[in-house]
Amino acid sequence: MGPRPLSSPRPLVGVVADRRMVGPHPFHMAGEKYLAALVDGAGVDPVVLPSFGEGFEVAGLLERLDGLLLTGSPSNVAPARYDGPSSAPGTLHDPERDVAAFDLVPAALKMGLPLLAICRGFQELNVAMGGSLHQAVHERPGALVHHEDYDAPVEVQYGPAHEVSFVEGGLLRELTGQATATVNSLHSQGVDRLGQGLRVEALAPDGLVEAFVVADAPGFTLGVQWHPEWKVTASTVSMALFGAFGDACRAFSEQVHKG
Numbered sequence: 001m002g003p004r005p006l007s008s009p010r011p012l013v014g015v016v017a018d019r020r021m022v023g024p025h026p027f028h029m030a031g032e033k034y035l036a037a038l039v040d041g042a043g044v045d046p047v048v049l050p051s052f053g054e055g056f057e058v059a060g061l062l063e064r065l066d067g068l069l070l071t072g073s074p075s076n077v078a079p080a081r082y083d084g085p086s087s088a089p090g091t092l093h094d095p096e097r098d099v100a101a102f103d104l105v106p107a108a109l110k111m112g113l114p115l116l117a118i119c120r121g122f123q124e125l126n127v128a129m130g131g132s133l134h135q136a137v138h139e140r141p142g143a144l145v146h147h148e149d150y151d152a153p154v155e156v157q158y159g160p161a162h163e164v165s166f167v168e169g170g171l172l173r174e175l176t177g178q179a180t181a182t183v184n185s186l187h188s189q190g191v192d193r194l195g196q197g198l199r200v201e202a203l204a205p206d207g208l209v210e211a212f213v214v215a216d217a218p219g220f221t222l223g224v225q226w227h228p229e230w231k232v233t234a235s236t237v238s239m240a241l242f243g244a245f246g247d248a249c250r251a252f253s254e255q256v257h258k259g
């Protein structure tokens with residue numbers, strides 16, 4: 001990558017878009033809480049990347065960026081991506097976002113671009129590394145219910161749900177100075193087979209993988225199953241995660257400017 005003029009004051013972070021119909025029109029959208037957490041928690045400038053699907057080289061945009069955020073989404077990764085059984089009838093999918101995410105992940109890792117992956121994004125990162133997903137983690141024997149109460153108010157849905165334990169010697173212990181944290185939980189899918197090269201960082205009490213890093217990646221690459229973007233400034237753990245991501249984006253940006 002060539003030198004970049006020192007004109008941009010803050011790192012620029014790409015945010016993968018969901019493609020959703022609003023009436024008869026497709027929109028490319030990212031939840032405001034993710035964009036706000038990048039601004040308030042990471043100190044970077046977010047820019048939404050379109051998910052047009054096949055034929056659009058979204059990974060080509062990474063050359064202009066200092067980081068990548070894969071957000072959560074109500075839609076599920078298409079099971080064909082990990083040779084899984086068909087989804088239950090009525091499951092929401094987003095094939096254009098699948099195309100974007102599965103183009104972006106290998107390109108970002110190759111560049112050493114800092115990557116933060118949340119919920120659906122965490123699941124995408126696992127699948128992109130050759131892993132697979134359970135489609136209903138609460139149906140595993142002895143499992144916790146990891147999805148939200150669909151009828152509850154949003155504040156309750158994103159409220160504390162269960163503990164996670166951070167692996168000794170791992171990044172999350174180092175960043176937070178804690179061995180455990182209480183997290184929210186709004187997902188039905190989850191890690192089944194862990195992708196190659198992923199190192200587990202956090203586990204739920206029922207053994208579900210809740211966070212990982214790409215072990216040999218040249219840059220910051222963290223995936224979490226929970227939602228640290230929710231009210232990011234109210235949680236020291238969430239601020240630690242977004243702050244570390246922002247620092248990695250700043251370091252990447254400086255390295256690029258130095259050429």
Ligand SMILES: N[C@@H](CCC(=O)NCCCC(=O)O)C(=O)O
Binds near residue numbers: 073075118186188190
């Ligand atoms: N559909 C997947 C992923 C769940 C997920 O990302 N939820 C977030 C919902 C909206 C948001 O907060 O952005 C699953 O069910 O596991």
